Amino acid sequence: MSEPAADAATPTDPWPAPRPDGPVDRVVSLPGSKSLTNRALLLAAIADGPSVVRRPLRSRDTLLMARALASLGTGIEDRDGDWAVTPGSWDADADVDCGLAGTVMRFVPPVVGLARGTVRFDGDPHMRQRPVGQMLAALGALGVRVDDDGRGALPFAVQGTGTVAGGTVTIDASASSQFVSALLLAGARYEQGVDVRHVGKPVPSLPHIEMTVQMLRRRGVEVDDSDANRWAVAPGPVRAVDDEIEPDLSNAAPFLALGAATGGRVTVTGWPSRTTQPGDELREILALMGCDVTLSGGDLTVVGPERLSGVDLDLHDVGELTPAVAALCALAGSPSHLRGVAHIRGHETDRLAALATELGRLGADVDEREDGLTIRPADLHGGTFRTYADHRMAHAGVILGLAVDDVLVEDVATTAKTFPDFATAWSRAVLGTSPDRSGAPT
Ligand SMILES: O=C(O)C1=C[C@@H](OP(=O)(O)O)[C@@H](O)[C@H](O)C1
Numbered sequence: 001m002s003e004p005a006a007d008a009a010t011p012t013d014p015w016p017a018p019r020p021d022g023p024v025d026r027v028v029s030l031p032g033s034k035s036l037t038n039r040a041l042l043l044a045a046i047a048d049g050p051s052v053v054r055r056p057l058r059s060r061d062t063l064l065m066a067r068a069l070a071s072l073g074t075g076i077e078d079r080d081g082d083w084a085v086t087p088g089s090w091d092a093d094a095d096v097d098c099g100l101a102g103t104v105m106r107f108v109p110p111v112v113g114l115a116r117g118t119v120r121f122d123g124d125p126h127m128r129q130r131p132v133g134q135m136l137a138a139l140g141a142l143g144v145r146v147d148d149d150g151r152g153a154l155p156f157a158v159q160g161t162g163t164v165a166g167g168t169v170t171i172d173a174s175a176s177s178q179f180v181s182a183l184l185l186a187g188a189r190y191e192q193g194v195d196v197r198h199v200g201k202p203v204p205s206l207p208h209i210e211m212t213v214q215m216l217r218r219r220g221v222e223v224d225d226s227d228a229n230r231w232a233v234a235p236g237p238v239r240a241v242d243d244e245i246e247p248d249l250s251n252a253a254p255f256l257a258l259g260a261a262t263g264g265r266v267t268v269t270g271w272p273s274r275t276t277q278p279g280d281e282l283r284e285i286l287a288l289m290g291c292d293v294t295l296s297g298g299d300l301t302v303v304g305p306e307r308l309s310g311v312d313l314d315l316h317d318v319g320e321l322t323p324a325v326a327a328l329c330a331l332a333g334s335p336s337h338l339r340g341v342a343h344i345r346g347h348e349t350d351r352l353a354a355l356a357t358e359l360g361r362l363g364a365d366v367d368e369r370e371d372g373l374t375i376r377p378a379d380l381h382g383g384t385f386r387t388y389a390d391h392r393m394a395h396a397g398v399i400l401g402l403a404v405d406d407v408l409v410e411d412v413a414t415t416a417k418t419f420p421d422f423a424t425a426w427s428r429a430v431l432g433t434s435p436d437r438s439g440a441p442t
């Protein structure tokens with residue numbers, strides 16, 4: 001498979017977040033969705049023939065997925081920026097680097113049961129802390145042998161035997177919707193399919209499970225999701241289908257925030273009229289914060305108010321939007337309560353602790369609660385915003401930098417997880433220019 005080009009600019013660290021000198025007026029096009037790209041790649045790899053993933057995201061997370069599937073024996077070739085995927089016979093041992101990608105650590109092991117060989121999984125240091133034990137236990141119950149050190153975490157090895165019995169399994173997926181998506185994505189290829197029942201606190205990020213279900217149905221897979229907390233996938237082939245990947249609507253958050261926080265106007269092109277991406281919720285969230293939001297002919301335009309309003313929001317379904325929304329709340333003129341997101345403590349970092357610490361470091365008045373944050377208006381000041389290897393923490397930092405002088409964002413390059421060369425795109429959007437190699441705006 002083809003490797004990505006090196007980033008055009010290597011930003012300085014910490015990186016001075018650019019601040020515009022007034023309301024901006026910009027049109028922005030965004031790279032593809034991580035969640036759609038990684039599902040499309042995985043489903044293409046277990047499909048009944050070759051297919052093409054069009055306009056895929058090429059970022060760290062999707063390259064890790066492509067490499068994982070290629071190391072199993074899948075053909076993945078670059079075709080004018082698209083990825084042509086040819087299913088292969090999976091009959092060798094392999095090592096999979098999950099990096100910090102939840103979608104790789106959770107989605108790949110269930111399909112490895114269909115391979116013949118030992119596949120070892122590991123990842124970045126923090127990845128060894130992210131939850132996966134419930135899903136590994138469920139795989140064991142479905143007939144896939146997983147060897148780990150008893151912690152139910154990376155590193156672990158999956159012993160593929162070529163077939164998986166499948167059947168009914170009970171799982172507590174309150175830590176991550178990806179446990180459910182992972183089992184469903186592989187389930188059609190199990191002998192008895194898979195019937196997943198969730199027991200426990202509510203499953204977060206339900207739109208992402210809906211995304212999984214829709215992508216399976218588009219490939220002719222029968223999915224019964226008529227009961228709450230139960231998803232049944234019938235055994236059968238996964239049809240090879242070419243998918244065109246939508247722009248990443250969660251990564252639209254900082255760009256829409258640019259309009260929202262500056263009292264300016266930002267249009268994101270290619271916004272789908274119907275989508276399962278949780279980022280679509282930004283339309284409602286930004287409207288609640290006082291923005292004028294219009295979707296017309298695939299262009300989503302956000303016009304910011306003079307001062308943003310605080311909001312009281314349950315973000316349980318759209319937890320990955322929390323860092324950007326919290327940053328906007330810190331700029332608002334009234335208090336905000338963000339609720340329902342205890343599970344994001346298991347994301348790239350403990351996002352509630354990280355946001356409370358880093359917003360607070362720049363003067364924000366923040367209370368960290370077990371399942372959320374309370375943020376009250378305060379005078380903010382410059383300083384270093386730490387990001388904890390979390391791309392969405394970097395987004396939060398640059399959003400603050402829109403309204404506060406001298407915000408330095410630590411390790412802005414961590415955005416490469418889901419957005420190639422974010423610093424250049426961000427500088428261009430904020431200033432209408434791009435940074436030079438030293439990171440200084442030109
Ligand atoms: O299935 C997916 O593509 C995702 C599901 C969500 O995970 P959680 O359910 O763990 O929050 C989301 O936060 C993550 O960014 C992507």
Ligand SMILES: C=C(OP(=O)(O)O)C(=O)O
Nearest residue numbers: 100101102103320347348
């Ligand atoms: C939680 C996230 O990622 P992951 O797919 O690694 O879980 C995220 O992108 O916000």
